[in-house]
Amino acid sequence: MMAPAARRTFRLASVVALSVALAYGLAMPLPFMAPLFAVILTATPAPPPGPKGLLGLLVLVSVTLGIGLLLNPLLRNYPSSAVLMIAAGLYLSTYLSVGKGKGLVGTLLSVGLTMIPAAGLMDYALASAVVNSLLIGIAVAVACQWLVQPLFPEPPPAGPKPKPPVADHERAAWLALRTVLIVLPPVMLAFTNPGMYMPTIMKSVMLAQQGSTVSARVAGRELIGSTFLAGVYALAFWFALKLLPNLWMFTLWMLLFGIHIASRLYRVVPNRHPPSFWVNVFVTMLILVGPAVQDSTGDDVYGEFVARFTLFVLVTLYAWGAIVALEWLRGRRTGHGTTPLESPQAT
Secondary structure, three states: OOOHHHHHHHHHHHHHHHHHHHHHHOOOOOOOHHHHHHHHHHOOOOOOOOHHHHHHHHHHHHHHHHHHHHHHHHHHHOHHHHHHHHHHHHHHHHHHHHHOOOHHHHHHHHHHHHHHHHHHHHOHHHHHHHHHHHHHHHHHHHHHHHHHOOOOOOOOOOOOOOOOOOOOHHHHHHHHHHHHHHHHHHHHHHHHOHHHHHHHHHHHHHHHHHHOOOOHHHHHHHHHHHHHHHHHHHHHHHHHHHOOOOHHHHHHHHHHHHHHHHHHHOOOOOOOOOHHHHHHHHHHHHHHHHHHHHHOOOOOHHHHHHHHHHHHHHHHHHHHHHHHHHHHHHHHHHOOOOOOOOOOOOO
């Protein structure tokens, strides 16, 4: 019998690799979204949603992303009001993630409030295409979960389902406000040039979700460390793929890198980093590698890669500095120093 952590490692890596094969093989728009959502949906150990669950998830995504489409004309004509609405939506999304335990809903709402209006500033048809690509990417990720689940099933729980912890509404409200102050400035910068900064928006959203669970004391190690490690993995992945650049090798390398990262996420290989660190490494690597593969038909793929990674580092440094400054100000006001926030523990 395979240990549960090993099953989860192979399941996550296989789902991501299979989603890469389907997304790029079918020439989907924004194909890197399928493996990205494969990580988000599969990282938490749980059986995949059934057909009704998938339908409900797609309806939820349609609603959250549709909010972004509705904000687009408001952002063009009344930018100040639109930015205030986006800030309120980001506050709500983080509160849902931290206070109510609705992490997926919070992430999808954040994407709908940031990426879709940015794409709409370029072209409304582009925003609609991004919505369609996100819906297709989620459907592909769940279909890959269905195919892989029989090979590496999640073992049934040993005992009764634990009760969810009592929500700390004051802490959730503070983290939601902190997240808005962290993610809103980079998103507003992306609104000035959506074509250049589109991947940065997704990185900002992931930083917001990760940064809402870490304290100022560990923010540098988690945020900066995971971003730089993702850059190292992305470079290694790119040069490995150059040895034989085709879809089969792309899928194989994704499987191998997925096993490497997932084995650390689930503590098959012991390490001192929490799961959120490795999820951020995996997601950031996909955001770096995916557009680089699409840029490979252009003239300056390395220049685009360096520019994209530099933006990621700058956004991460801003998030780290904002967390430290806000926790320091809060500590001075309350007279208790920085408030320790626990990072997620290993599964």
